[in-house]
Amino acid sequence: MATAGLNIYHLARLQAVSPDWPGGFWWHWLFFTVVIIGFVLTMVMGVIYIERRGMGRMQSRLGPNRTGPFGLLQPVADAVKVLLKENIVPAAADKLVHWLAPVIAFAPALMLFAVIPFENGALLADLNIGILYVIAISSVSTVGIFMAGWGSSNKYSLLGAMRNVAAIVSYEIPMVLAIVGVVLIAGSLSLNDIVVAQNVPFILLQPLGFLLFFAAGCAEINRSPFDLMEADSELVAGFHTEYSGMKFAMFYLVEYAEAVAISAIIATLFLGGWKGPILPPWLWFVVKIILVFFAMVWTRTTLPRIRIDQLMAFAWKFLFPMSLLNMFITALQVLAGWPTELVWVMIIVNIAVMAILVLVWSRFFFRLGGGRVEI
Amino acid sequence: MTVALSGKEVASKIEEKFSGSVVESTPENLVVKSDQLLDVARFLKETGGLDFDYLNFVTAVDYYDHFEVAYLLSSLEHNHSLMVKARCYDRENPALPSVTGLWQGADFQEREIYDLFGINFEGHPSMKRIFLWDGFEGHPLRKDYI
């Protein structure tokens, strides 16, 4: 466990929150573990509420409004109900795998938050390879999902799990490459340093990178339009078709915890993390997470789902070359010397570059559909 | 307006080619001998001027002593239609030739008639029950069912 050693080394080296933080390393560790678990659970409840209400309003309905004031307790009621439901393990299932899958899927979603700063320096572990850690950990939950698909011995589950594995394997690459631009500009892999470096939110300096990362992130956590693994009009309920009770609750939690995690990463990398005027930094961070999540809800409400082969083609024929180009252009810009005083010019230039690249690429090189099966 | 062709006129045309194949012809429809149904159907579909390229529906009626299977044919080109009928008198094992080779649209409808009336269409690719389950006894739309 090389990474573990690295973790502890850095934890021991870095002073968290403020220099007069009471207690030592272990206090810090305990405090943030509790904070992260609490934060994730609350946020998940919050985003479930936001999704259901927002989606309801967008569909000209109301959404849950009876359970508690404004329906705020709806996720709590769901949790109470789901946790107390009967737990069914299908007779044909691979029992051990079926049991382990939700846990393995759930752990990485929590682990992701270890490196995300809530305030300047307020994070569990300020790894100097924070982004790599994020990328590595975020794909671990695939294992859990594949185990769920395999262990259920259900054809729909298996198809869903296979789709998920294929999607994750392809989308890791554009995701990493899209971040490289940010890293080049910020000059650090640590998420805290990246936030500190953002005098202007990187979404303006890296518009193409943001789009690519958003698309790839949506695909990675299976939000619409890439929600192929639980495409309920095709695969019933995807990989968790055979899950009920508490284990299903875990998967439900994973789904939204990952969404929160990706929103948090996008907020950190592109929207300036905890930075912002007037409000306390952690509140800014939450607001930004919710903004990004709302964008996800918005696309989910509007867009149809793409097909599995188109999903792969989109990754390899559009996102991958685009992210390479983005990396190349950013590298040139950085190499040529980043004119810090001419930030606004750079913003306009980058947005123009994005528009031209997207147009040209989709005009001449790659376009989805046309009645053909990609591959 | 779709012109309903007179059965008598078409019958005379058919008689020229296949003599003795028409059992009965009225202004509304014509009844064809069941063993020559397929030939007549092909004739109706492929003859210029008739061009019955569209099969509206196939159905059967149980008249106690015989089953009458009715085919309503149309021509989208000339906008005319004709009802052709065939009778089968065997109540135990009624059988007729299948027209799926000519009009694919008859596929499910023939299976339906097999299911509900028990008329076997020879030459149909998969002649099995369509609405009711395998092992169901009897054919519900027969008049003597229950």
Add this chain to the structure above:
Amino acid sequence: MAVRTEPFVLNMGPVHPSTHGVFRMRVTLDGEVVVDIEPVFGYLHRGIEKLAEQRTYTGVIPLTDRLDYISSMSNNLAYCLAAEKLAGIKVPERAEYIRVIMSELQRVAALLIAVGAFLNDCGAYFTPFLYMFRERERIVDLFEMASGQRLTYNYMRVGGVSQDLPEEFMPALRKFMDMMPRFMDEYDQLLMQNEILLARAKGVGILSKEQAINCSISGPVLRASGVKWDIRQADPYSIYDRFDFDIPTQTTGDCYDRYRQRVEETRQSLRIIRQAMEQLPSGPVRAEVPHLVRPPVGEAYAHIEAPKGELGFYLVSDNSIAPYRCHIRPPSLINLTALRDMVRGWKIADLIIIFGSIDITVGEIDR
């Protein structure tokens, strides 16, 4: 390197979110590619044809409501036309106009549902479906006002309609007609040009003209394949020869064309309603028909252009109060004939949208 794969069978349905009811397919898959499907029907076989033989001619009308339950008015109309043809009943002028207004409103409602369900199958999470459903709800309000039910209207009778329109009907209809084109534009904006939808639906599930005719396909699916055949103009029933409307057709016959076809037909229906509204005469709404209709011995076939295609009733009478035989020509069942040829070689996701674009109702398939 050639990878050896082995086909496996996936049982889709009878309870599956996107089989539009209780339809079932045994799908043979090679990975995600569909190599063969076998539709299995009969999960909603309720013996309507058998029951019709035991009911009076009026008593059959509630049964027809439940055939294609999202277009009950059209089913009522088709049955009443057949019964009137058989008994030789002349329908009053006002009733004819009311029937046209009702069946065209019903067409709008059913096509909206078809479009919404198709988009839902494409994966647009319920939004277009619920929008379309809201518009349908406006139409259902009008039907409820006239007939007193929201789904199974049982409004038409042999020889007219059951009751005259209430006086508040026409203002409401006029208001609806003013608002509807705006909504239609908004829905076109919602997904008509969406890149993902184009990528999913364009060129997928092509049904050629020849095959469509050979498979006895009818309705929007046939016209999307480029065949200009609409019973309202080819064989005008009721009073459709008095209205001026176009028959839109598409060229390719893919899923996207079928979707476009439905949207354009909705607009034509609105045009017909507007004309019928202006011409609506006053007078009786029900011909003098005896309580128990006893048509002479004979047979009659009446067909209409229902939202799903050619819906026909073939009635045989033996001069009793009940039909001797009542056969229904179900457009949904016959339109499925080409399904197997359309989906082979496509992915499982395409199977869903091709199936959705045919637009079936299981109540009508199984009867």
Add this chain to the structure above:
Amino acid sequence: MEIEPAKKYIYSDIELDREEGQVIEDLKAQSQQPIPDPDQWLDEELEQNILLTSVDALINWGRRSSLWTAICFPACCAFEMIAANGPRFDLARFGMEILRASPRQADLMITAGTLTWKMAPNVRRIYNQMAEPKWVIAMGACAISGGIFASAEYAVVPGYNRIIPVDVYVPGCPPRPEALIYGIQMLQKKIARRKNIDVRKILER
């Protein structure tokens, strides 16, 4: 991808068809009598109200405010069911908009439509697949008694209570969405009185 000729893939299913037919016949033979309504709680109403603990109240609150519906929409009533979910009546207000496609995660089965004997084994299976606690609402005349199709005895099951126990009957053909919501509220009342923890047993111990 090239598809080889159709014949090669035709799935031989004669045996499967027979098997399915046998299952249907067996079920038909078994379920000639309706299952009695699970309504003992109605008589014990008073007693239960006293002994309802606060834990029970919490659990019942959770259960009744998030009833997720299983997909079992055979026929006509499905459209009124969707209308109830739709923008005008919006069952989502009660936290019910989540239609779980997988019966394992559903609590409530709204039987919207006619049940045929061919469908009956599937409905029984869906009911069995649902995790406890689970409830059933029979929606519409077909679901209660076979309705208009009851006389087609060869194909139609006269009411869902031949196959599965039914908690609430909502008459109508089809019931209005409001009528369905009324039925759901009746079910919620029923759930609110449910006893999860038997206090007497604990006290006796």
Add this chain to the structure above:
Amino acid sequence: MKFERYGIGIAKGLTVTIKHLFRHPTVSQYPEQRLNISRRFRGNELIWNQEKCTGCGTCAKTCPQGAIEIITSTDMAENKYVVEKYEADTGYCIQCGLCIESCPYEALYFSHNFECAKYRRGELVQGKEEMLETPERKVSGYFYPDKAEKLPKQTLLIEKVTEKR
């Protein structure tokens, strides 16, 4: 150069959904806000006028279902039928309205009530006493325009403005 395929379609769709976010929803919150249902609404119960009914049994004959059960005896003194048992199974009735249309003495109506859900199958059968008109059990205007006028006007979704907030 057409921009239709470069994200414009997606953007258009997104504007439609975000517009709906700020529009007034079309929901009527049922238990509190009730819609005025159609005046002709065919409710889930039958209402029977004992005075007008002559016991001819036309309703039971017309019913395509056979959901109405009527048993009469002859009262020789007054030369009329006496209705002994009159039962309608609301769990079996499909509200087609043919009985109401056929009644020659205008003695049968639909109720205007739809809240008839029951916990037990047996409770759905409507006896003679449960079919009489009461203030709670209003008469629907189906087939009786004079009764329809007394009922409130139907709420229409088309009247509900959704464009403005």
